[in-house]
Amino acid sequence: MTTRTEFLSRIRTEVGKTPGLFSARTAPRPSDPRAVSETIKRELAERWPQALERFQLEFERVAGVFHRAASIAVVPQVVAGIARENEVRRLVAWDAPELGADLLDALTARGLEPFAMPPGDLADATERAELRRRVADAELGLTGVDLAIAETGTLVLRSGAGRPRSTSLLPACHIAVFDRTALIETLGQAGVFLELWNRGELEGRIGAVTSFITGPSRTADIELTLTRGVHGPKEVHAIFVDQAIRG
Amino acid sequence: MSETDLSVPFRRRAGSALGDKHLQEALTIATTKFIGLRRDAFDEFPEGERLRDLAREIKEATLQHLHRYVEQLIDSVERLGGHVHYATTPEEARRVVLDIAARTGARMAVKSKSMASEEIHLNEALEAAGVIPIETDLGEYIIQLAHERPSHIIAPAIHKTKGQVADLFAKELKRQVAADPEELTRIARVELRQKFLEADLGITGANFAVADTGTVVLVTNEGNGRMVTSLPRVHVAVMGVEKVVPSMTDLMVFLQILAKSATGQKLSVYTTLVRGPRRPGELEGPDEFHLVLLDNGRIRQIAGPLREALYCLRCGACLNVCPVYRQIGGHAYGYTYPGPIGILLTAMLEGPGSVKDLAHASSLCGACADACPVRIDIPKMLVELRREIHEARIAPWTERLAYGLMEKVLASPSLYRWSKPLARLLQRPFARDGRIRSVPLAFTEWTRTRDLPALAPQTFHEQWPTLK
Numbered sequence: 001m002t003t004r005t006e007f008l009s010r011i012r013t014e015v016g017k018t019p020g021l022f023s024a025r026t027a028p029r030p031s032d033p034r035a036v037s038e039t040i041k042r043e044l045a046e047r048w049p050q051a052l053e054r055f056q057l058e059f060e061r062v063a064g065v066f067h068r069a070a071s072i073a074v075v076p077q078v079v080a081g082i083a084r085e086n087e088v089r090r091l092v093a094w095d096a097p098e099l100g101a102d103l104l105d106a107l108t109a110r111g112l113e114p115f116a117m118p119p120g121d122l123a124d125a126t127e128r129a130e131l132r133r134r135v136a137d138a139e140l141g142l143t144g145v146d147l148a149i150a151e152t153g154t155l156v157l158r159s160g161a162g163r164p165r166s167t168s169l170l171p172a173c174h175i176a177v178f179d180r181t182a183l184i185e186t187l188g189q190a191g192v193f194l195e196l197w198n199r200g201e202l203e204g205r206i207g208a209v210t211s212f213i214t215g216p217s218r219t220a221d222i223e224l225t226l227t228r229g230v231h232g233p234k235e236v237h238a239i240f241v242d243q244a245i246r247g
Numbered sequence: 248m249s250e251t252d253l254s255v256p257f258r259r260r261a262g263s264a265l266g267d268k269h270l271q272e273a274l275t276i277a278t279t280k281f282i283g284l285r286r287d288a289f290d291e292f293p294e295g296e297r298l299r300d301l302a303r304e305i306k307e308a309t310l311q312h313l314h315r316y317v318e319q320l321i322d323s324v325e326r327l328g329g330h331v332h333y334a335t336t337p338e339e340a341r342r343v344v345l346d347i348a349a350r351t352g353a354r355m356a357v358k359s360k361s362m363a364s365e366e367i368h369l370n371e372a373l374e375a376a377g378v379i380p381i382e383t384d385l386g387e388y389i390i391q392l393a394h395e396r397p398s399h400i401i402a403p404a405i406h407k408t409k410g411q412v413a414d415l416f417a418k419e420l421k422r423q424v425a426a427d428p429e430e431l432t433r434i435a436r437v438e439l440r441q442k443f444l445e446a447d448l449g450i451t452g453a454n455f456a457v458a459d460t461g462t463v464v465l466v467t468n469e470g471n472g473r474m475v476t477s478l479p480r481v482h483v484a485v486m487g488v489e490k491v492v493p494s495m496t497d498l499m500v501f502l503q504i505l506a507k508s509a510t511g512q513k514l515s516v517y518t519t520l521v522r523g524p525r526r527p528g529e530l531e532g533p534d535e536f537h538l539v540l541l542d543n544g545r546i547r548q549i550a551g552p553l554r555e556a557l558y559c560l561r562c563g564a565c566l567n568v569c570p571v572y573r574q575i576g577g578h579a580y581g582y583t584y585p586g587p588i589g590i591l592l593t594a595m596l597e598g599p600g601s602v603k604d605l606a607h608a609s610s611l612c613g614a615c616a617d618a619c620p621v622r623i624d625i626p627k628m629l630v631e632l633r634r635e636i637h638e639a640r641i642a643p644w645t646e647r648l649a650y651g652l653m654e655k656v657l658a659s660p661s662l663y664r665w666s667k668p669l670a671r672l673l674q675r676p677f678a679r680d681g682r683i684r685s686v687p688l689a690f691t692e693w694t695r696t697r698d699l700p701a702l703a704p705q706t707f708h709e710q711w712p713t714l715k
């Protein structure tokens with residue numbers, strides 16, 4: 001078997017044989033991603049209505065369904081509306097602190113069967129298997145959003161404790177709730193946040209996966225006919241909350 | 248599968264593709280559609296051209312220090328609890344995956360589309376070892392059921408009609424289904440959902456791997472990439488060593504042009520950034536993460552004539568615009584990677600001898616280089632490859648003889664002068680209306696599918712003195 005040393009030294013030897021095709025540099029990185037990310041957010045504090053408008057336009061172009069709610073208290077009503085339209089009621093949600101609010105009672109009151117994900121890992125294998133079955137059987141998945149990118153209508157979700165990957169993946173309908181603190185304008189800006197999240201201080205606290213989600217799952221593999229909901233959700237809803245979710 | 252059988256010469260494989268009316272139609276529709284979608288996406292995106300230059304520069308900069316970035320990638324992955332493996336050959340790569348499967352007692356593996364795993368013929372090896380491989384990309388799933396190979400990098404089953412897919416599902420899944428893409432997709436969703444939940448092993452490729460953070464990046468539209476990296480207890484990513492990019496900032500440059508080039512989308516539906524195994528506190532995700540770094544001929548090209556082919560993002564744009572690919576489709580090429588870039592990659596993986604015919608399956612029109620998001624100069628490398636094949640005496644003797652004579656004649660003014668009357672004499676039995684439609688003996692191949700212009704009664708060179 002090839003070892004690390006052999007493998008790397010072979011690459012080094014070949015690299016040493018050539019000066020390359022032309023002089024080239026990698027993309028300039030933000031030296032202080034935290035400062036840059038804060039500047040982005042500060043600027044967005046004024047420009048957010050334009051960004052939101054663009055987000056809605058692009059999100060709808062990729063077949064997302066956009067909703068707007070005055071405050072987080074109105075969200076259960078919107079969710080119930082989506083459930084009614086799809087004639088479903090089983091819902092799984094991120095843990096309340098990750099979502100930004102505890103909506104379980106309000107959802108139950110509106111006739112749904114909501115279930116919140118545990119705040120961390122489960123030690124017991126049977127319990128874990130049972131939970132997975134529950135998520136696989138759920139029809140609706142309710143999550144928060146870490147970034148909403150206007151340029152592409154993309155939702156960025158980090159995995160982690162209380163925010164498992166499957167909530168936005170297994171149910172046929174994904175509902176994501178966000179406010180203006182998540183809004184950014186471009187993919188380039190998203191890069192600054194990725195630089196930030198993957199650095200020392202945050203590294204240990206976030207989960208292993210960051211998902212960029214741009215509309216519902218789709219394929220055109222049979223005769224180029226666009227079909228939605230191959231493996232991931234068939235529907236993606238984004239609920240924008242006007243009043244900041246976390247007070 | 249005669250059309251992909253390598254014992255059949257390329258011209259016969261191409262010939263049978265040209266005779267397949269359905270294939271011709273499917274290819275025209277698909278490639279024309281992709282070309283339009285790509286053009287619209289870039290028209291709407293004025294920064295596109297600058298980003299293409301930037302992306303090209305990043306690829307080159309990465310190659311100039313590849314050892315450093317690969318080392319950084321390895322360290323980052325290991326720091327997060329992942330394991331890195333090194334494979335010089337396809338056999339070695341297969342062995343690594345089989346060992347992991349055996350050690351973890353895996354019985355079933357779900358796979359998201361990965362050209363690297365096609366390249367090393369992983370499925371056959373898994374099957375032989377008693378592990379059931381399941382392709383989960385819908386197109387790949389269809390061709391796996393049909394025991395075929397992908398015909399396009401990003402649309403593997405474009406050569407199949409919905410009727411053929413319905414028949415296939417009826418036979419293999421024992422379900423009667425209408426020949427309706429929506430319905431067929433629904434059946435596949437149900438079938439594959441169960442597999443995702445049952446499988447022990449998730450196998451993926453990688454569109455990129457970020458050295459700075461140890462992140463493997465998967466781009467899909469269906470969501471199978473997310474399933475495969477979230478549900479099974481072990482995740483193995485197999486990746487060509489050239490896929491490394493230095494930082495998240497670099498990654499974003501590529502993401503801005505990749506989907507636009509491939510399908511005309513601003514971004515594919517899912518871009519999944521995976522950093523090692525499940526973290527403490529995380530409910531889901533694999534317990535083990537393995538990254539297999541694959542050489543298979545790539546490393547020696549860092550300083551070789553095919554260096555630029557190492558920039559390739561596998562977007563498929565060069566296939567869609569290629570007048571040869573558009574006529575013959577992916578199968579006729581006979582190897583894992585079709586189209587113009589496929590010829591270069593095949594030469595890289597299998598050696599130049601493997602493409603002695605394929606190297607000529609290009610009109611050198613340059614459409615591929617124009618479409619390529621990282622502006623790979625494919626035609627230049629094809630010409631270089633033809634020269635190498637000629638010099639290595641891999642080309643047929645007739646061709647070598649013809650080019651050898653040509654070289655002598657063109658290099659010497661007196662020979663050139665004498666050759667003209669001789670050539671006029673020789674062409675007399677074959678030339679009609681200024682064209683030579685067939686030549687005899689060992690040279691017939693040359694004129695089987697094309698005409699040669701006959702030598703003019705007076706060449707420009709001969710006319711020159713009188714023109715003055």
Ligand code: SF4
Pocket residue numbers: 508558559560561562563564565566588615618619620621622623
């Ligand atoms: S050579 Fe360029 S156009 Fe062709 S698949 Fe690779 S990146 Fe895409």
